[in-house]
Amino acid sequence: MKKLPRISESEWLVMRVLWSKGEATANEVVEELAGRTKWNPRTVKTLITRLSGKGAVKYKKEGRMYRYYPAVGQADCVRMERKSFVRRVYGGTTKPMLAAFIEDADLSPQDISELKKILERKGKE
Amino acid sequence: MKKLPRISESEWLVMRVLWSKGEATANEVVEELAGRTKWNPRTVKTLITRLSGKGAVKYKKEGRMYRYYPAVGQADCVRMERKSFVRRVYGGTTKPMLAAFIEDADLSPQDISELKKILERKGKE
DNA sequence: ACTTCGTGATTACAAATGTAATACTTTGTG
DNA sequence: CACAAAGTATTACATTTGTAATCACGAAGT
Structure with missing residues (x-):
């Protein structure tokens, strides 16, 4: 890459x-x-x-x-930016960052259930 | 503020x-x-x-x-940085950003269940 | 053929950032 | 009291970024 x-x-x-x-x-x-x-x-x-x-x-x-x-993929750039952000702001620890992010976010019920589904999926296996 | x-x-x-x-x-x-x-x-x-x-x-x-x-609060600065990040990278739409974030994150089972709990809480009410 | 206009190329310039070096000032020590 | 050590303050300088202006070239109209 x-x-x-x-x-x-x-x-x-x-x-x-x-x-x-x-x-x-x-x-x-x-x-x-x-x-x-x-x-x-x-x-x-x-x-x-x-x-x-x-x-x-x-x-x-x-x-x-x-x-x-x-000439560069959006997903790649976003990932890079995301990592840089977490490192800068949280020193690399992702979870507290996600927690605060979710707390603060303005999410619809659908959003919430979709995110839960993603977490489920990550949870198993 | x-x-x-x-x-x-x-x-x-x-x-x-x-x-x-x-x-x-x-x-x-x-x-x-x-x-x-x-x-x-x-x-x-x-x-x-x-x-x-x-x-x-x-x-x-x-x-x-x-x-x-x-002289400034960490939480405030982090929130500002987070908003700036979402705006820059995703044009302000938080959910897809969170989804990708979670997908990509390296999370322990405990992390996952904590995050789910947060989502639950946001979901009700 | 010459002028004009739309495009990309080159140049501009101040503020912010990364990364220090040098100057100045206060204070403990011989 | 003079001086060195340790801090802070001032200055330095190349890059990057924000925000354009000017230059140059080729196509198009007259």
Whole structure:
């Protein structure tokens, strides 16, 4: 498994767009983010370029413009971020962290039963 | 509730020491961290100073030296970090995040049953 | 062919961060 | 009292991040 680049706070927003769309032009990313942020389009371009430099996204030329797509898996990045988070905040001990997380979370009854099911499954075997 | 300063990755290590000890001199922090990091003592001092500047730690003079202690609550900081994490990585939707978290976690049977108990409690009412 | 416009490329620049080194100050000691 | 030791305060400097502006190039219109 290749090693993942470090993705900054702002860059995560861009990556999430690319992961959700599969691929997109710079402008599509800009539009998609327009609702959520007040970034200047230049800023979005910069972030895309940096991500490309880091190897987090790749692109293929399409006429004069590029079509960008993720070069790293979302699940992997999330896992990395999660581990980093637990280490930073809890020094690596996951359970107290999960406990606090659950306590604090706003969960629907369905959510709760699904999570319980997952725990069941982990419990056996 | 006062607003919390932003604590960087490295600074978290220092804060965790202060939270766990209640208070400490700079050198005590250095010693405590000696096992976990290869930081130069100067670096630790710098981090403490910065945290002090941010208002995350306070100190009282004690003879020629300072005794530092946290000025912000650990629970509050953890909650903030947690929210920031969920927002960054999952765009704010907590449940899928928790699910993946649990899937991926290394949990003892006791952990599992405790977590289930927490879920139970959240479920009723 | 020349100008213009949309794209990517290059450059900018301040704040935060990681990681220290150097300077200054207080105090115990010879 | 002068000086060294031990702390704190100030300064340093390369990277990363946030947030853009400017440059350059090729396509498209006139």
